[in-house]
């Protein structure tokens with residue numbers, strides 16, 4: 001049984017828990033989900049999920065609780081991560097008011113899709129998936145510079161999903177539908193896949 005940690009500051013914690021359970025089941029594995037609110041939990045986890053929410057709030061808790069050093073060590077040990085929306089921002093390079101972790105080699109623009117397109121859903125072509133993914137964008141960031149990351153998907157030419165080593169990060173919310181293929185891609189199918 002794998003242990004999956006979901007950073008549980010805010011955001012779709014239970015939806016991510018269900019998605020990783022579904023992805024594991026599809027892959028013939030079982031998974032135990034733990035919620036991460038303080039230090040000491042992540043070192044016992046094989047996988048990490050970072051939901052969306054407000055990146056300023058999430059990054060503050062991560063630093064105040066000392067979870068930041070545990071995240072660095074998780075990534076250094078090549079353990080897989082899926083960071084979504086605000087999670088992408090927190091993992092990226094410095095951006096304005098957010099104290100980021102800088103583990104992902106991306107520059108990110110927050111709320112990049114403008115008022116008219118605050119929230120939208122689109123069928124997204126994603127590298128590694130046979131069929132388009134129903135991707136929900138909610139006050140989503142865009143990646144302005146993907147650095148050394150492999151770009152997995154774009155909207156209007158802007159990268160919205162990337163992979164770098166054990167980390168997959170998306171500007172959209174892959175946990176909001178029954179489709180667990182992004183979780184499967186992040187945790188079971190990729191180079192850092194948990195076999």
Ligand code: GLN
Nearest residue numbers: 052053054055085086139
């Ligand atoms: N707009 C949020 C931020 O900048 C992210 C939105 C989300 O995670 N859905 O932190």
